[in-house]
Amino acid sequence: MYEHEEHHDAVLAEMLLSKMVGVAHIRLVGDVISARAQLGMGMQEPVGLSLHQRAEIVEVILGLEDDYRHAWEEVTSAVNIEQRIPHLQTLERSLAAAVQGILDVARQNDIEAECFRLN
16 A cells, blocks of 8 residues: 555545445445454454465455545545446445455455345
């Protein structure tokens, strides 16, 4: 992460507090937080991950987080709603991809992680 870039958690917090996003975005932010927490807790347990495997997991997760962080930057840089709409769709896709990617990484490493949502 570069000095001028915001931490991924700060970006998620901005999204939660923003009036620019919709319910789908808020739910996906919650899913990202939940999936990441489950992965993090699972990595703390004795699942037999080597340091190399742990580093690979972190690298994949950082890539997913960078994608939604960049999508958020595009949303916030749009000057009007017409410009913002396609960026909001990209943000929604990048958040969904992050959730799925985190869950996939967890499963590939025998870590239990599920996306539970109350409707």
